[in-house]
Amino acid sequence: MYDVFFKKINEVIHLTSEEEAIFKNYLMPKKLRKKQFILQEGDICKYSIFVEKGLLRSYSVNEKGNDQVVQFALEGWWIADLYSFITGEPSRYNIDALEDCELLLINNDGLKEVRRQIPKFLEFSFLQMQNAYIALERRWSHMVTLSTEERYNKLLDKYPDIVQRVPQHMIASYLGLTPETLSRAKKQITLPK
Amino acid sequence: MYDVFFKKINEVIHLTSEEEAIFKNYLMPKKLRKKQFILQEGDICKYSIFVEKGLLRSYSVNEKGNDQVVQFALEGWWIADLYSFITGEPSRYNIDALEDCELLLINNDGLKEVRRQIPKFLEFSFLQMQNAYIALERRWSHMVTLSTEERYNKLLDKYPDIVQRVPQHMIASYLGLTPETLSRAKKQITLPK
DNA sequence: TAGCACCATTGATATTTATCAATGGTATTT
DNA sequence: AAATACCATTGATAAATATCAATGGTGCTA
Numbered sequence: 001m002y003d004v005f006f007k008k009i010n011e012v013i014h015l016t017s018e019e020e021a022i023f024k025n026y027l028m029p030k031k032l033r034k035k036q037f038i039l040q041e042g043d044i045c046k047y048s049i050f051v052e053k054g055l056l057r058s059y060s061v062n063e064k065g066n067d068q069v070v071q072f073a074l075e076g077w078w079i080a081d082l083y084s085f086i087t088g089e090p091s092r093y094n095i096d097a098l099e100d101c102e103l104l105l106i107n108n109d110g111l112k113e114v115r116r117q118i119p120k121f122l123e124f125s126f127l128q129m130q131n132a133y134i135a136l137e138r139r140w141s142h143m144v145t146l147s148t149e150e151r152y153n154k155l156l157d158k159y160p161d162i163v164q165r166v167p168q169h170m171i172a173s174y175l176g177l178t179p180e181t182l183s184r185a186k187k188q189i190t191l192p193k
Numbered sequence: 194m195y196d197v198f199f200k201k202i203n204e205v206i207h208l209t210s211e212e213e214a215i216f217k218n219y220l221m222p223k224k225l226r227k228k229q230f231i232l233q234e235g236d237i238c239k240y241s242i243f244v245e246k247g248l249l250r251s252y253s254v255n256e257k258g259n260d261q262v263v264q265f266a267l268e269g270w271w272i273a274d275l276y277s278f279i280t281g282e283p284s285r286y287n288i289d290a291l292e293d294c295e296l297l298l299i300n301n302d303g304l305k306e307v308r309r310q311i312p313k314f315l316e317f318s319f320l321q322m323q324n325a326y327i328a329l330e331r332r333w334s335h336m337v338t339l340s341t342e343e344r345y346n347k348l349l350d351k352y353p354d355i356v357q358r359v360p361q362h363m364i365a366s367y368l369g370l371t372p373e374t375l376s377r378a379k380k381q382i383t384l385p386k
Numbered sequence: 387t388a389g390c391a392c393c394a395t396t397g398a399t400a401t402t403t404a405t406c407a408a409t410g411g412t413a414t415t416t
Numbered sequence: 417a418a419a420t421a422c423c424a425t426t427g428a429t430a431a432a433t434a435t436c437a438a439t440g441g442t443g444c445t446a
Contacts, residue, residue: 060334060338062338068337068338070330070333070334082323082326082327082330083327083330083331086323086327092334119312122315122316122319123315125319126315126318126319126322129319129322129323129326130275130279130322132326133275133322133325133326133329134275134276134279136326136329136330136333137263137275137276137329138276140263140329140333141253141263141285143336144261144369145253145255145261148432148433167392167393167394168393168394169392169393169394176337177433177434178433178434178435179393179394179395180394180395180396180433180434180435181432181433181434182394183394183395183396184395184396184433187395341402341403360422360423360424361423361424362422362423362424370403370404371403371404371405372423372424372425373403373404373405373424373425373426374402374403374404375424376424376425376426377403377425377426380425387446388445388446389444389445389446390443390444390445390446391442391443391444391445392441392442392443392444393440393441393442393443394439394440394441394442395438395439395440395441396437396438396439396440397436397437397438397439398435398436398437399434399435399436399437400433400434400435400436401432401433401434401435402431402432402433402434403430403431403432403433404429404430404431404432405428405429405430405431406427406428406429406430407426407427407428407429408425408426408427409424409425409426409427410423410424410425410426411422411423411424411425412421412422412423412424413420413421413422413423414419414420414421414422415418415419415420415421416417416418416419416420
């Protein structure tokens with residue numbers, strides 16, 4: 001239940017078993033069935049969500065009623081609406097399960113408490129946030145620099161699991177395209193010339 | 194010379210004058226004239242740059258030779274290519290001064306040292322990174338959700354200084370548009386119907 | 387097994403934005 | 417003060433992508 005979680009953290013810092021025990025006090029395991037929501041637009045995002053198993057997505061719904069996928073989260077990843085989580089403002093996003101999931105939830109007080117009791121974890125949090133920032137910056141740069149085909153290839157190359165496990169129209173949305181455009185772009189790739 | 198710098202930090206944590214003295218050991222003041230570079234593509238980004246006075250921009254050059262503005266930095270802001278700064282890889286960005294600037298530079302070892310000697314500053318770094326992440330996420334969401342006109346208005350509303358002090362074609366690039374498209378979009382705003 | 391929901395693909399057309407080219411204005415440099 | 421670089425605007429056209437509509441496939445479900 002906590003395997004992936006501590007494996008991930010221990011890749012960066014080392015927690016003693018006492019520290020792991022402290023941590024567990026603030027973690028709340030939860031199972032989520034495919035298609036269930038863990039956050040809905042208008043809710044306050046009370047939990048930061050760690051994925052032990054399964055696959056989720058966050059998305060917003062635009063004024064035309066179309067989904068706009070913001071993020072996917074696989075095993076070992078975190079997902080939340082950080083803005084709502086930090087500020088307590090209602091979220092403009094939805095998070096739902098694309099597969100049956102096993103999750104670990106922790107609220108902001110819990111995180112603060114763990115960072116206080118285990119200072120190493122503050123270090124971890126900083127580094128994790130820094131990495132998340134860099135990743136988002138790179139995604140931005142790909143978005144504005146690369147063509148549709150290149151963006152799809154990049155995703156396929158970097159996260160083949162996501163492309164394989166997620167319906168194509170959600171991939172399209174994640175890449176900022178309509179399903180039709182992605183479908184046509186793929187033809188260009190497989191049939192060059 | 195350090196006024197804005199410590200003012201900004203002391204909005205979040207409180208540093209004693211001893212701690213400020215420690216900090217100053219790792220800060221390197223630098224003046225930069227308008228149009229001068231502080232980072233060029235291919236360089237390793239050795240410094241994280243704090244803006245005491247002036248205005249800079251980071252940008253990449255795409256294969257067609259066009260600038261793509263990534264970020265502006267006004268007084269009180271930080272700017273760097275964080276990826277290059279952390280990994281030591283050569284940067285794909287340029288950073289230059291849009292106005293005469295007074296800067297404070299600090300390298301990664303310096304930052305690590307300050308975080309070690311002043312643990313409060315690790316807390317600050319985490320919060321700062323978290324805010325930067327949230328801001329980038331919101332910018333992303335505006336990029337995919339809002340129309341050209343709305344994006345421009347958002348920027349004007351949130352950062353009037355930038356719009357006022359930066360040439361319009363750089364604003365266009367920042368918003369992911371050509372100068373022509375932004376010019377036409379502005380007409381739509383001022384002459385509705 | 388039949389029906390239904392979900393999904394990818396394809397075609398035709400509309401819309402948005404980029405591109406290319408020219409003009410006139412303003413600020414900076416010499 | 418003249419020359420030059422820089423810049424915003426506008427027009428005409430091209431390219432990319434969205435939108436609307438239809439089709440056929442796949443897998444779940446009653």
